[in-house]
Amino acid sequence: MSRVVKLAVIPGDGIGPEVVAEAEKVLDAVTAGSGVVFDKTRFSLGAARFLETGDTLTDEDLAAISANDAILLGAVGGQPGDPRLKDANIERGLLLKLRFTLDHYVNLRPSKLFTGAAGPLAEPGEIDFVVVREGTEGPYVGNGGAIRKGTPHEVANETSVNTAFGVERVVRYAFDLAERRSRKLTLVHKTNVLVHAGAIWQRIVNEVAAEHPDVAVDYLHVDAATIFLVTDPSRFDVIVTDNLFGDILTDLAGAVTGGIGLAASGNINPDGAFPSMFEPVHGSAPDIAGQQKADPTAAILSVALLLDHLGLSEESARVSAAVEADIAARDGARTTAEIGSAIAARL
Amino acid sequence: MSRVVKLAVIPGDGIGPEVVAEAEKVLDAVTAGSGVVFDKTRFSLGAARFLETGDTLTDEDLAAISANDAILLGAVGGQPGDPRLKDANIERGLLLKLRFTLDHYVNLRPSKLFTGAAGPLAEPGEIDFVVVREGTEGPYVGNGGAIRKGTPHEVANETSVNTAFGVERVVRYAFDLAERRSRKLTLVHKTNVLVHAGAIWQRIVNEVAAEHPDVAVDYLHVDAATIFLVTDPSRFDVIVTDNLFGDILTDLAGAVTGGIGLAASGNINPDGAFPSMFEPVHGSAPDIAGQQKADPTAAILSVALLLDHLGLSEESARVSAAVEADIAARDGARTTAEIGSAIAARL
Ligand SMILES: CC(C)[C@H](C(=O)O)[C@@H](O)C(=O)O
Numbered sequence: 262m263s264r265v266v267k268l269a270v271i272p273g274d275g276i277g278p279e280v281v282a283e284a285e286k287v288l289d290a291v292t293a294g295s296g297v298v299f300d301k302t303r304f305s306l307g308a309a310r311f312l313e314t315g316d317t318l319t320d321e322d323l324a325a326i327s328a329n330d331a332i333l334l335g336a337v338g339g340q341p342g343d344p345r346l347k348d349a350n351i352e353r354g355l356l357l358k359l360r361f362t363l364d365h366y367v368n369l370r371p372s373k374l375f376t377g378a379a380g381p382l383a384e385p386g387e388i389d390f391v392v393v394r395e396g397t398e399g400p401y402v403g404n405g406g407a408i409r410k411g412t413p414h415e416v417a418n419e420t421s422v423n424t425a426f427g428v429e430r431v432v433r434y435a436f437d438l439a440e441r442r443s444r445k446l447t448l449v450h451k452t453n454v455l456v457h458a459g460a461i462w463q464r465i466v467n468e469v470a471a472e473h474p475d476v477a478v479d480y481l482h483v484d485a486a487t488i489f490l491v492t493d494p495s496r497f498d499v500i501v502t503d504n505l506f507g508d509i510l511t512d513l514a515g516a517v518t519g520g521i522g523l524a525a526s527g528n529i530n531p532d533g534a535f536p537s538m539f540e541p542v543h544g545s546a547p548d549i550a551g552q553q554k555a556d557p558t559a560a561i562l563s564v565a566l567l568l569d570h571l572g573l574s575e576e577s578a579r580v581s582a583a584v585e586a587d588i589a590a591r592d593g594a595r596t597t598a599e600i601g602s603a604i605a606a607r608l
Numbered sequence: 609m610s611r612v613v614k615l616a617v618i619p620g621d622g623i624g625p626e627v628v629a630e631a632e633k634v635l636d637a638v639t640a641g642s643g644v645v646f647d648k649t650r651f652s653l654g655a656a657r658f659l660e661t662g663d664t665l666t667d668e669d670l671a672a673i674s675a676n677d678a679i680l681l682g683a684v685g686g687q688p689g690d691p692r693l694k695d696a697n698i699e700r701g702l703l704l705k706l707r708f709t710l711d712h713y714v715n716l717r718p719s720k721l722f723t724g725a726a727g728p729l730a731e732p733g734e735i736d737f738v739v740v741r742e743g744t745e746g747p748y749v750g751n752g753g754a755i756r757k758g759t760p761h762e763v764a765n766e767t768s769v770n771t772a773f774g775v776e777r778v779v780r781y782a783f784d785l786a787e788r789r790s791r792k793l794t795l796v797h798k799t800n801v802l803v804h805a806g807a808i809w810q811r812i813v814n815e816v817a818a819e820h821p822d823v824a825v826d827y828l829h830v831d832a833a834t835i836f837l838v839t840d841p842s843r844f845d846v847i848v849t850d851n852l853f854g855d856i857l858t859d860l861a862g863a864v865t866g867g868i869g870l871a872a873s874g875n876i877n878p879d880g881a882f883p884s885m886f887e888p889v890h891g892s893a894p895d896i897a898g899q900q901k902a903d904p905t906a907a908i909l910s911v912a913l914l915l916d917h918l919g920l921s922e923e924s925a926r927v928s929a930a931v932e933a934d935i936a937a938r939d940g941a942r943t944t945a946e947i948g949s950a951i952a953a954r955l
Pocket residue numbers: 352353356357508542800801831
């Protein structure tokens with residue numbers, strides 16, 4: 262009996278289609294003969310689609326995507342400064358709309374320095390941690406507005422909304438993850454300044470910590486956390502933080518672990534009410550699109566996260582191992598397709 | 609005829625008094641015989657004062673401090689986790705209260721990699737940029753609150769307030785600074801997500817840019833900016849950004865330029881309506897307090913910023929040169945006082 266997994270594939274813009282092609286190559290290779298069949302539906306979404314049709318993400322798109330078991334996304338976003346995209350905001354209208362509507366409250370972003378990956382740090386030490394970034398609230402909700410817009414008397418407000426419901430579920434996920442890893446959890450926030458948002462995060466971490474006496478809990482202000490990410494990244498295991506701080510920390514973490522070309526992510530709805538979405542942390546990089554210059558590794562590692570989420574942990578581990586082996590053996594430039602094929606060949 | 613400058617000195621907590629002592633030593637050395645006399649008034653403020661008297665910053669303190677021409681501050685903040693300080697928030701009640709009340713709308717934070725300073729980057733390149741951080745609004749205003757506090761239905765909001773008045777004055781300062789440096793300015797924000805706050809920053813930068821056609825203007829999302837700070841810091845000259853992003857970027861910048869022990873800052877009221885305040889970016893580090901282990905360089909470089917602000921540019925340059933020479937000659941551990949004396953001896 263074969264298991265059928267319905268997979269929505271959103272290649273997107275720029276280098277998105279190129280890296281997704283390699284991710285699919287690896288997915289096909291690892292599941293060949295395994296009894297798991299991926300039934301794929303492709304969605305043409307992103308800046309290119311917007312320029313053609315004026316649509317960013319319609320209700321029909323959303324319904325069709327939601328009917329899948331999982332989503333693989335490349336990258337979305339057009340050429341920066343393209344005047345035709347001035348009012349589009351593909352990020353909010355497509356990427357964030359998917360994360361919010363599909364209730365991806367865990368934005369899971371592992372950071373690992375692989376043997377052979379050249380990072381910018383002189384003495385990186387061992388780096389292997391996971392950022393559990395809240396994905397559905399905080400400063401990302403779009404709550405706010407402006408009065409006297411465009412005048413010298415404009416006042417523009419942007420409100421971070423944090424709910425006990427929203428914070429608790431992601432904090433619980435982070436503690437459960439810490440239990441399965443090194444039992445060390447760091448809350449990152451700026452509680453001394455953002456007193457209202459900070460207080461609810463600190464309270465809930467304290468409460469959930471009481472149920473996990475075996476997890477060592479640490480707290481760092483976000484500014485101090487950026488220092489430690491470059492001077493002592495080994496100190497981290499599980500970091501839990503809000504949507505904005507998580508965005509910042511994971512790009513920085515990508516940089517210190519050999520580049521954003523290796524950083525994978527999962528936008529997860531742990532309840533299973535909606536399909537989870539897996540995507541590289543990097544963007545669409547229009548400047549190098551179509552040139553086979555992009556590194557598909559982040560997209561391929563996103564497939565490993567996807568497989569793990571689907572309970573296919575053996576297949577997931579095989580993909581990770583193939584990537585690790587490939588990185589360890591890297592020398593000289595290869596095309597996007599060559600990297601994908603090399604990793605697929607190890608499976 | 610000698611010029612008298614009234615200087616408020618706030619040594620503060622932890623290592624604050626130790627580093628301020630060395631900063632004063634250098635200030636005395638560089639002004640000896642110059643005709644400029646610093647008339648100092650010391651203020652006992654910080655966690656220690658709070659524990660003694662229950663006061664953080666009274667109206668009398670504020671009035672007395674305001675009567676000075678400038679302020680030199682060490683660091684404030686008690687032992688983290690001290691239960692007696694649980695509800696104190698020395699940061700908001702003292703440091704931010706000073707910055708807000710004295711209208712320090714420019715938080716000036718230069719970052720420079722000095723010859724001989726060991727940073728964490730394998731290939732740092734030349735690093736010499738200035739972050740112009742807004743100091744009186746944005747997410748730091750404390751605007752917000754919570755409903756159903758402490759319950760599973762709590763909602764906690766934190767609002768970033770951005771005014772055209774507040775953004776324009778700091779953006780103008782940054783452009784003027786860029787004109788005196790390499791004519792390159794980077795706005796850092798997260799305009800694609802924080803659409804309300806982002807729009808006012810982008811609009812005003814565009815407007816002021818039109819008056820400075822010779823300044824090359826760039827924009828980076830804050831997440832991308834953290835990547836470039838570790839992979840390509842040489843690309844930056846003047847960065848202008850909001851209060852929170854500036855906080856994060858300058859700690860990271862401190863880390864990549866050889867440590868937060870070298871990072872100086874000025875909280876500046878360019879209008880001269882209130883005294884400006886100069887302080888190291890680092891905190892009070894209670895764990896190493898009283899042990900003569902702290903590096904006073906950041907406090908001493910803050911004196912250089914103070915002198916420059918007072919129009920004593922020659923004295924300022926001499927302090928910077930003495931620090932550069934000292935750093936280039938560093939080897940082996942020295943006490944706080946030894947470093948201060950060595951720098952003072954070069955003057
Ligand atoms: C494109 C943008 C909206 C997005 C974010 O800020 O979350 C990206 O930076 C990321 O980290 O996935």
